Amino acid sequence: MxxxxxxxxxxxxxxxxxxxxxxxxxxxxxxxxxxxxxxxxxxxxxxxxxxxxxxxxxxxxxxxxxxxxxxxxxxxxxxxxxxxxxxxxxxxxxxxxxxxxxxxxxxxxxxxxxxxxxxxxxxxxxxxxxxGQPVVDVLTDSTAVVLADRPVLALTPWLSEVFRTAAASGRALQIVTPPHVRLTAAARATLLQVPNRWVVQDPAQGYYDGLSGAVLRWRDGTFAPVVTADGAAVVAEAFARAEPAAERQLVVAFRTLRPAAADLVLGRALETAWRTLTGAAPGGWGTAEPVNLPWSPRQLTDLARDRAPAPTHLLAVGHPGRPATASLRISRTEGGVEEDVTLTVGYGADEAPPTDRIESLAGALAADHGLATMLTSLRRAPRDLTAPPRFQAPPTPLAFTLGARDVRGIGLTHARRPPVAGRPVQLGPASAPALHYPLGAGGIAEDDLGHDDAVVARGHPCDDPAHQPG
Structure with missing residues (x-):
């Protein structure tokens, strides 16, 4: 049931x-x-x-x-x-x-x-x-434990409330699921925050961390990693049995900074990236899942203004047929209004990610949206953008872009000589250029899926004993 x-x-x-x-x-x-x-x-x-x-x-x-x-x-x-x-x-x-x-x-x-x-x-x-706690299944002095069994675990308003309440009371949030459950990107990001944890039930080894693979045991009111005599985490076999994935995800993480102004409209940098990579604007936005509002930069700007000076965290999704999700954090800084965006787009085995559009995207963001930095990566992972409780190879960096303001701060001569092979591409006017650094051709070798237990066990910061709750 x-x-x-x-x-x-x-x-x-x-x-x-x-x-x-x-x-x-x-x-x-x-x-x-x-x-x-x-x-x-x-x-x-x-x-x-x-x-x-x-x-x-x-x-x-x-x-x-x-x-x-x-x-x-x-x-x-x-x-x-x-x-x-x-x-x-x-x-x-x-x-x-x-x-x-x-x-x-x-x-x-x-x-x-x-x-x-x-x-x-x-x-x-x-x-x-x-x-004073919301509905949870087990509550101890250090941990709030929730049992969940649904195909996709999303960051619903209820889960957001549990997360906030647990954090306010100094507790870790640990969500226990069967091995068939997958996480949305938003839920995964929440459970990556120390000291939260995704606990997966494993018939062979009991429990393991769905993000790091560390075998877990219930001890002193919380799920904690099992360690060897030398202090290393033990990795569950179910987590390490990862088959090579033919599907891919293109990940574009960028930050923009613009002066605060009455006519500033937020979300347009994200829309530019979305249109460049998918050919359409985002399908919708919201503060939790399901994402419920049709895409509207002006409406999300109004929400951010109402919440200022506190930061605003938002989610966006694409249209059916092209899986795409994004997280957007809007905050006021001394320099103006900052937008931190991570956009992820999924591609099937027979689809080619549009890596040839990254340089033009960097140029557009630098010219019109106050780009500070942008890192583009490619990874082997499910097209539907959900995270299974299995090892996934880390993203392969494709390119990095440094905005004109940071180039000026570093110095153009120094910025043109990075400690990597190849020379950067100059974007924008010579008087205030941004620099785009190609890092790879976009291929992912099959041996990128290789790993050892030490690498897997370090996948979640909670598996460091120093981060254990209580």
Whole structure:
């Protein structure tokens, strides 16, 4: 049985529909709100959250249900997600009944289909008292543990809330999944942050870290690496058994810096990169997954202005048929407004990544968008941009670009003589040039997939004993 249940409906879940869904817990359940009202908690008689129900999201971006659930759903539709805690046996049935009632009232369906129900679930469980945490499965002094079983684990508003709450309480977030689960790029980035961890259940070795391969054991209230007598991590065989991947990912990471101005529109550098590499603008943007808003640089600029001076973290996705995702961090600095972007585009075995467009992209970003630096890499990895719990070879750098401001700071003569073979290509006017450094032709040798246990075990900073929680 799944612990995550999602209602996908044509009609908007209004107040009465949500009340009907929440009454699935009967008179013994209580309701409270978290994450500034974005998450509702159904609580048992003792006050402990049993089911978290996220605020309904209107998804207007084609392909999101297919990307995250493997289910084709025409847009627009409303996505209402419920997650059950394993702390009480009735919690799973309660989540299914909440979503089943919404689907019945609002012309929709439930994912997964077998979880749908509409019966009242009497809430009588007695578990731990309320501690202010969102729905988690195990809570210790050092760690919040969540059990998840869905094909693709995404950075949903609920997961974002768990991450924030765990960090605020000084705890690590550890998500435990079966070996068939994959992570979106956004979820992977969250679990790469120390001291968080992706814990994968392995029939042969118990548990291992899905990002580094280190074999894990539950010890002192947290999952920690098993080490040899000399202090080295032990790598799980399941993680190391990686077959050569024919699919590829092109990764473009760049930073822009422009003066703060009333007419500054953000996101246009990302759009330029997206159009150059895919032939189209991004499909949508948002602050969590599913990405729900149609692409609009002006709307994301308004959001960043409202949040300033605090930084703004955003996600963007492409159109169906060309997998592409990006993370965008907008922040105010002494020099102006900075945008940090990582754009990843997936290609199949019979598709050639457009590496010949990288130099022209660098030139456009340097000329029109205040490019500071750009690093372009190519890696063997799934076209759909998800991360399986297996070893993946590191990216092969293709090119690096240094913007005009940094070239001026280093000195043009010095910047033209890098400690690598080949000479840089000058971009822009001679009075203020940017420099583009080609680093490779884009080929990835099969022996790049070779690795030893020491290399794999260093793949996650949590596997350094100095970073262990508690």
């Amino acid at each position: 799944t612990k995550d249940v999602i209602a996908l409906t044509r009609k908007m879940p209004d107040t009465w529909a949500l009340l009907a869904g929440l009454y699935a817990g009967g008179p013994g359940a209580d309701v409270s709100a978290g994450a500034d009202g974005a998450v509702l908690h159904l609580r048992g008689p003792d006050g402990r959250p049993l089911v978290s129900v996220e605020a309904p999201v209107l998804v207007q971006v084609p392909g999101e249900a297919e990307r995250l659930l493997g289910r084709t759903t025409p847009v627009p539709f409303w996505w209402t997600e419920a997650r059950a805690s394993t702390a009480a046996p009735e919690a799973e049935r309660l989540a299914g009944s909440v979503c089943g009632r919404l689907a019945l009232l609002l012309d929709g369906g439930v994912w997964p289909a077998e979880a749908a129900d509409t019966r009242v679930v009497d809430v009588t469980a007695v578990v731990a008292p309320d501690d």
